[in-house]
């Protein structure tokens with residue numbers, strides 16, 4: 001199902017598909033919030049900029065986000081202070097606070113009607129055992145955000161044990177915001193080509209379709225593998241969102257629990273968006289483990305509610321919880337990357353756009369070192385490393401994967417499974433008419449074995465989060481090719 005944001009506007013205008021060779025000062029790949037924001041700043045500085053997207057504008061993660069604009073990125077400041085020092089943590093905070101101001105300023109400057117509202121943002125726990133985590137976070141915040149306050153009550157329709165509020169944060173409709181930026185870009189000669197998949201970036205002049213002095217990868221997760229090796233430093237995590245209508249009064253601020261299962265709340269017009277049920281992309285999940293958890297919560301809190309929207313998306317998670325921004329690799333000059341937003345891309349995209357634009361235009365940013373893409377830091381975050389490694393290694397060889405212990409005829413209607421057919425592992429999707437659709441369940445990115453996601457009816461990769469529709473068409477990066485389809489007769 002479409003996200004509320006996508007349904008709330010007409011398709012954002014672009015220059016359509018790229019159908020000829022062309023050139024620009026800078027080519028931005030990706031028309032989500034990070035690519036569009038970067039292009040906006042480049043055009044403001046007079047750079048001839050072109051944007052390419054494989055899909056429509058905003059149809060990546062940005063169109064399916066929750067769109068809270070906050071510097072409170074879950075529990076982060078105690079972790080950053082402990083690992084890298086208070087100064088580092090404070091800079092991370094300041095960079096994201098500056099991003100909130102930049103977004104507000106941009107909206108005002110361009111009179112963008114995007115339902116931007118100043119809100120407070122809370123993290124909270126309902127569990128006794130998580131109170132200490134809130135206390136630690138609050139302790140570190142004393143040196144970072146003097147205005148952060150510990151709270152023991154909220155307007156949520158249940159009792160919280162403890163929380164922390166950041167005042168003067170914000171929320172908006174991310175696609176209406178993009179529409180405003182796109183208007184600016186197109187009016188000043190920028191070009192945005194949609195349905196234009198970028199498959200390679202080469203330095204040889206005669207192989208360019210788009211010639212540019214600088215290239216920015218704003219594709220959420222890079223489709224390029226080497227150099228860079230970002231696939232070895234990030235995994236993808238999915239979450240689910242429902243939009244409900246209720247006659248009850250809605251909480252007016254933004255909330256995120258730190259518990260398991262965790263829940264996120266914000267309003268969007270007359271809807272309450274409830275998010276959560278997160279898992280590593282590519283884990284085998286069904287409705288009850290995803291939307292079902294959110295639906296149960298919604299009915300428990302608002303028994304009269306009607307669920308109007310269901311959607312999901314995923315984001316790139318870095319092992320040290322900090323985005324990668326700057327040069328793509330020491331071996332590829334004039335090529336830049338912005339990725340690994342850890343589900344906090346509304347502010348992070350603005351921070352990263354400014355860092356990269358400063359670099360391209362010969363300036364420098366005080367935040368560049370914090371987010372440096374070519375950094376090497378020992379991996380201190382053991383939980384995330386485990387997340388990254390376990391399914392990835394398990395999934396690498398098809399021969400070692402056990403088919404599910406079922407026969408072709410046992411696959412349920414409108415569902416999928418990997419079965420063994422004469423010694424070959426085959427992915428089957430059985431459609432509602434009973435017809436089977438066969439694919440080779442091997443990701444076209446790096447050869448990992450796919451899992452069936454019964455909540456979204458997709459084939460998902462547990463290694464790097466590529467996703468394919470039920471018939472094997474590639475819908476999300478980093479893979480760019482469709483799955484091999486088998487033409488077996490039923």
Ligand SMILES: Cc1cc2nc3c(=O)[nH]c(=O)nc-3n(C[C@H](O)[C@H](O)[C@H](O)COP(=O)(O)OP(=O)(O)OC[C@H]3O[C@@H](n4cnc5c(N)ncnc54)[C@H](O)[C@@H]3O)c2cc1C
Nearest residue numbers: 030032033034054060061062065066067068198344345346
């Ligand atoms: C469930 C969920 C909730 C979230 N909620 C919040 C929130 O409340 N606040 C917050 O700050 N962040 C949130 N985030 C994170 C935030 O939504 C993302 O970090 C952000 O939208 C990423 O933007 P992007 O522009 O980098 O990526 P995208 O929006 O995915 O844009 C990348 C674009 O690149 C294009 N592309 C990819 N590969 C190619 C290619 N080879 N050729 C051409 N085009 C290509 C894609 O089509 C896409 O349009 C959330 C994330 C999730 C998963």
